[in-house]
Amino acid sequence: MLNGKKIVLGVSGGIAAYKMPMLVRLLKKSGAEVKVIMTVNAAQFVAPLALAVTSGSEVLTEIFPAASIHNAELNWTQHISLGEWADAFVVAPATCNTLARLATGHCDDMLTAIYLSLRHGKPKLVFPSMDEEMFLAPAVQRNIGQLSGDGCTVFAPEHGELASGLVGMGRLPEPETIVEKIRAALELHGAPQAARKIYTGKKVLITAGATREKIDDVRFISNYASGKMGFALASEAALQGAEVVLVTGKTFLPTPAAVTRIDVESADDMLRAVESHFDTCDVFIAAAAVADYRPAAAAAGKIKKSEAVFDLHLVRTPDILMQCGRRKSPSQLVIGFALEVQNAEDNARGKLAAKNLDLIVLNSADVAGAGFEVDTNIITLIARGGAIEKFPLMTKREAAGKILNRISRFFDED
Ligand code: CTP
Numbered sequence: 001m002l003n004g005k006k007i008v009l010g011v012s013g014g015i016a017a018y019k020m021p022m023l024v025r026l027l028k029k030s031g032a033e034v035k036v037i038m039t040v041n042a043a044q045f046v047a048p049l050a051l052a053v054t055s056g057s058e059v060l061t062e063i064f065p066a067a068s069i070h071n072a073e074l075n076w077t078q079h080i081s082l083g084e085w086a087d088a089f090v091v092a093p094a095t096c097n098t099l100a101r102l103a104t105g106h107c108d109d110m111l112t113a114i115y116l117s118l119r120h121g122k123p124k125l126v127f128p129s130m131d132e133e134m135f136l137a138p139a140v141q142r143n144i145g146q147l148s149g150d151g152c153t154v155f156a157p158e159h160g161e162l163a164s165g166l167v168g169m170g171r172l173p174e175p176e177t178i179v180e181k182i183r184a185a186l187e188l189h190g191a192p193q194a195a196r197k198i199y200t201g202k203k204v205l206i207t208a209g210a211t212r213e214k215i216d217d218v219r220f221i222s223n224y225a226s227g228k229m230g231f232a233l234a235s236e237a238a239l240q241g242a243e244v245v246l247v248t249g250k251t252f253l254p255t256p257a258a259v260t261r262i263d264v265e266s267a268d269d270m271l272r273a274v275e276s277h278f279d280t281c282d283v284f285i286a287a288a289a290v291a292d293y294r295p296a297a298a299a300a301g302k303i304k305k306s307e308a309v310f311d312l313h314l315v316r317t318p319d320i321l322m323q324c325g326r327r328k329s330p331s332q333l334v335i336g337f338a339l340e341v342q343n344a345e346d347n348a349r350g351k352l353a354a355k356n357l358d359l360i361v362l363n364s365a366d367v368a369g370a371g372f373e374v375d376t377n378i379i380t381l382i383a384r385g386g387a388i389e390k391f392p393l394m395t396k397r398e399a400a401g402k403i404l405n406r407i408s409r410f411f412d413e414d
Contacts, residue, residue, distance in 0.1 A: 001030050004032075005031070005087045005088065005186055006032070007027055007034050007035075007086065007182065008035050008036075008088075008090070008114055008118075009027075009036050009055075009091075009092065010037045010089065010091040010092075010115070011051070011093070012042055012095045012097070012111065013045060013095055014093040014129050015129075016092075016172035017038075017045035018045055019172065020092065021050040024036060024055045027179060028055070030179060034057070035082060035086075036055045036059045037059070037111045038060075038061050041097075060082075062110060063107075063109060078110070079114055080113075083113075083114045083117025084117070086118055087123075087189075088125065088185060088189075089115060089118050090125045091127065092125075093128070094126045094128045095130060096128075098111065100139070102115055103143035121189075123153065123182075123185040123186060124152040125181060125185055126152050126154045126155065127155050127173065128140075128155075129172035131170055132166070132168030133168075136169075136252065144254045148256060148257045153257065155173065156252060157170045158172075159171070180395065184395065184398065188401075198411075199237055202243070203242065203244075203280055204282065204285065206234050206237070206247070207248070207287055207288035207290070208247070208251070208287050208288050209225055209226070209227030209249035210227070210250070211269075211289075211291045213317065215295050216301060216302055217299075217301055219302075219303070221291055221295070222291065223289050223291065225249070225289030226251060228375060229337075229399070230288060232397045233403065234256050234259045235256030235400070236404055240408075243260075244259045244260065245260045247273045248261060248263060248264070248288070249263075249270070266294065266317075267291055267318060271320050278327065283332070283334075284332065284333070285403075285407075286321040286335065287337055290317060293314035295312055296313040321336045325355040325356035326355075333407060334357050335357060335407060336351060336357045337360070338360055338362050338363070339363050340362060340363075341365050345362065345382070348362040348382055357384065358384050358407075359382070359384070359407060360381075361379050361403055362380040362382060363377060363378070375395055376394060377396050377399045378394075379399050379402065383410075
């Protein structure tokens with residue numbers, strides 16, 4: 001599936017580097033050619049020889065190998081020729097230090113040099129892996145934002161057990177997952193220009209993640225939505241040429257490249273942000289899991305506990321999707337999601353009609369691999385007029401592609 005693709009893998013010095021010989025093996029088995037670049041610190045975690053043997057190629061670290069300093073016949077311009085050679089540049093694991101060096105354009109070893117000499121437009125995939133607190137540190141998030149803005153696709157680390165013994169966000173995805181992300185990136189890159197740029201000139205407004213409804217200054221009501229589906233849609237829409245505004249509840253996901261992101265907290269905040277962009281958008285996709293209720297009044301400070309039963313009075317939040325469906329002009333498209341357990345299709349059709357939608361994306365809550373927090377989804381698309389399309393389990397990124405593709409078919413009808 002990666003037949004003949006040339007991949008430069010940059011390995012930096014995190015514990016997850018020990019998984020890289022396995023990644024190289026999988027890439028080779030998929031038909032790719034792989035050249036491995038290591039930072040000096042990476043060799044603390046994985047033997048260079050293991051990477052040389054699995055890749056079948058010399059592993060490079062310094063820009064100028066010691067021997068080449070005295071011998072001009074040796075290849076001392078590999079930092080450029082490899083940038084020309086590569087179809088994709090992958091950094092896994094990417095440590096804080098490597099993220100910082102890439103974000104600031106340093107060029108002090110082979111990994112950073114190839115990043116800079118990579119030919120324009122080639123996919124750059126970055127997989128940070130570190131302790132959760134380090135990942136969330138403002139400086140690291142700032143560097144990730146910079147890299148996204150520079151056209152890198154930065155993948156959020158996974159949640160789970162970390163080398164420190166702590167549990168949190170920071171794990172490098174398994175090699176199989178990384179191979180799949182590389183494959184998807186190269187497939188998109190290789191797609192015909194016309195197919196990729198179908199959203200040029202369109203403004204797409206997307207909601208993502210969970211809202212938080214305050215109980216008091218330290219507590220809130222929310223849900224498990226991670227924002228992954230909405231972020232995948234935003235990333236794909238931007239790649240397909242759209243101007244994208246992403247209104248998101250609290251999430252640790254990095255901002256996709258070329259996407260304008262607005263962070264909000266509550267359903268009311270989300271509605272306000274959506275209203276300020278809705279009239280100028282061509283497509284509105286409500287992927288957020290908006291809380292249906294909020295406390296009638298948020299208490300100031302912190303509510304003290306007592307032995308008495310505590311009643312929390314809840315009121316409905318605004319239905320953002322419903323309001324947009326009612327307000328839309330004939331040229332606008334409004335797309336909603338439905339998470340259903342029983343009578344899934346009937347309920348989804350009911351929502352499509354009640355909210356005046358053009359398309360509804362049905363997720364089944366009770367199927368393994370679909371729903372909140374995971375990277376995969378099982379979707380069914382029901383269009384206005386009733387046409388239905390069912391898809392098997394796929395990554396949220398692939399699902400985003402299917403959804404955007406289906407929406408784009410309305411462009412010809414309108
Ligand atoms: N939605 C919204 N504003 C709300 C609630 C939901 O924009 N206050 C949007 C969601 O983003 C999603 C769709 O509406 O696109 C979900 O519809 P909803 O009626 O909330 O259905 P579910 O939550 O799926 O299910 P239920 O009807 O059982 O609550």
